[in-house]
Amino acid sequence: MPYEIESSCAACRQGDRFMIGNWPEHLGVYVCSVCKALTNISVETPKCPGCGQLVEPQDCYDYSFAIPYLGGQFLREPEPGPNCPKCGQGPLAFENNVHLNMGMVVGNREKAQATWGKDHVEKAIFMNATIPVIEEFQLDPRRVFAYFNLDLPSRPLITRRLSFPIILDIRTHLGTTLMTSPEELGCTMSTEEVMRLLFGDREL
Numbered sequence: 001m002p003y004e005i006e007s008s009c010a011a012c013r014q015g016d017r018f019m020i021g022n023w024p025e026h027l028g029v030y031v032c033s034v035c036k037a038l039t040n041i042s043v044e045t046p047k048c049p050g051c052g053q054l055v056e057p058q059d060c061y062d063y064s065f066a067i068p069y070l071g072g073q074f075l076r077e078p079e080p081g082p083n084c085p086k087c088g089q090g091p092l093a094f095e096n097n098v099h100l101n102m103g104m105v106v107g108n109r110e111k112a113q114a115t116w117g118k119d120h121v122e123k124a125i126f127m128n129a130t131i132p133v134i135e136e137f138q139l140d141p142r143r144v145f146a147y148f149n150l151d152l153p154s155r156p157l158i159t160r161r162l163s164f165p166i167i168l169d170i171r172t173h174l175g176t177t178l179m180t181s182p183e184e185l186g187c188t189m190s191t192e193e194v195m196r197l198l199f200g201d202r203e204l
């Protein structure tokens, strides 16, 4: 599910590259006014990699409604990004062209478990994005959370928003898992039922 994102500013034509979706590794995306850049903050060392200042989970930028799916697809007009940290002359826009392997997230059990009991923006967006897919496929949320090495939150999350690219990615991933090894998700649907849910009621 991770994606590599590029930001761009219409005024100064500069931008940065960062990732979204890799919640076991990243607290989220941070707009650093000292470094004049957007950057990922590591969960293990929650400091700006450029200037070293400490970043709290609530200081991360919630990109949910501003970053489109691959090739710019979006359900509605994206919300404007944050003000350009390089020139301060206008909001950033985002481009999403690179999809990275989901194994990076699913296979990272140790780092995922190290975040248990703690909340951060990248993880909250991911958790929120599982909900429509759990509902659509009628899955047991506990099984899905266990599959992704997520902990069940005990209080409201730092953000309640959903990211469209991350929902689609979770949907593709869980759909594939349902077709190949449904027992991992405790699901009893047949392959045909999964195909119908994924692609609709048309002839394949």
Ligand SMILES: [Zn+2]
Pocket (backbone or CB within 6 Å): 009, 010, 011, 012, 013, 014, 084, 085, 086, 087, 088, 089, 090
């Ligand atoms: Zn700019």
Ligand SMILES: [Zn+2]
Pocket (backbone or CB within 6 Å): 032, 033, 034, 035, 036, 048, 049, 050, 051, 052, 053
């Ligand atoms: Zn910095």
